[in-house]
Amino acid sequence: xxxxxxxxxxxxxxxxxxxxxxxxxxxxxxxxxxxxxxxxxxxxxxxxxxxxxxxxxxxxxxxxxxxxxxxxxxxxxxxxxxxxxxxxxxxxxxxxxxxxxxxxxxxxxxxxxxxxxxxxxxxxxxxxxxxxxxxxxxxxxxxxxxxxxxxxxxxxxxxxxxxxxxxxxxxxxxxxxxxxxxxxxxxxxxxxxxxxxxxxxxxxxxxxxxxxxxxxxxxxxxxxxxxxxxxxxxx
Numbered sequence: 001x002x003x004x005x006x007x008x009x010x011x012x013x014x015x016x017x018x019x020x021x022x023x024x025x026x027x028x029x030x031x032x033x034x035x036x037x038x039x040x041x042x043x044x045x046x047x048x049x050x051x052x053x054x055x056x057x058x059x060x061x062x063x064x065x066x067x068x069x070x071x072x073x074x075x076x077x078x079x080x081x082x083x084x085x086x087x088x089x090x091x092x093x094x095x096x097x098x099x100x101x102x103x104x105x106x107x108x109x110x111x112x113x114x115x116x117x118x119x120x121x122x123x124x125x126x127x128x129x130x131x132x133x134x135x136x137x138x139x140x141x142x143x144x145x146x147x148x149x150x151x152x153x154x155x156x157x158x159x160x161x162x163x164x165x166x167x168x169x170x171x172x173x174x175x176x177x178x179x180x181x182x183x184x185x186x187x188x189x190x191x192x193x194x195x196x197x198x199x200x201x202x203x204x205x206x207x208x209x210x211x212x213x214x215x216x217x218x219x220x221x222x223x224x225x226x227x228x229x230x231x232x233x234x235x
Contacts, residue, residue: 037056045063053076067086074110076108077107078103083101096126098125103121111143117134118136119159173200174197190233191223191235
């Protein structure tokens with residue numbers, strides 16, 4: 001069977017509905033790996049590939065001599081795929097990607113937006129009924145009901161999370177807060193709803209939400225109020 005037919009079959013399987021899909025997922029649930037707030041974890045798979053999980057991440061993996069599949073429920077993971085006769089399938093909403101040997105960055109944010117970046121290597125993607133190819137340096141971003149563009153981000157910035165940093169480029173403050181709260185038990189809270197749409201750009205160290213809140217306050221000219229359990233922004 002050609003790689004194109006395998007890709008189409010995988011995508012069709014992933015988007016199938018009904019009781020048959022539920023039964024299949026139960027049978028092929030895979031192994032679950034999870035990290036907590038501020039925790040990162042490296043996992044070696046039995047067939048030779050490896051994962052590096054970011055904070056607050058949940059992922060399921062089937063990895064053996066007959067099947068290699070990954071489902072990202074939330075968070076972010078760096079995936080290194082080793083060569084094998086069995087293709088490595090990454091589940092996407094309304095589709096799938098077959099990753100060749102190489103390194104890939106996959107994330108799903110709180111709004112169910114998915115980003116798949118080919119850091120090294122190639123991936124064949126079937127999404128929303130269309131087939132596309134990601135080359136090294138390409139990133140596909142997908143969200144429900146919206147066309148999935150492919151762009152070419154800065155790869156060092158894309159991997160900054162692996163060294164405890166996060167890069168933002170004209171992102172909403174609400175997104176920045178949600179991202180920062182994955183790394184710290186002290187939560188950032190937007191006290192003024194009108195501040196949620198303020199835009200943030202820059203590279204920030206994650207894990208110290210008090211310091212990050214103060215930096216955001218200076219950048220955005222908003223009030224910062226630390227409490228015993230949170231750091232309030234605005235208001």
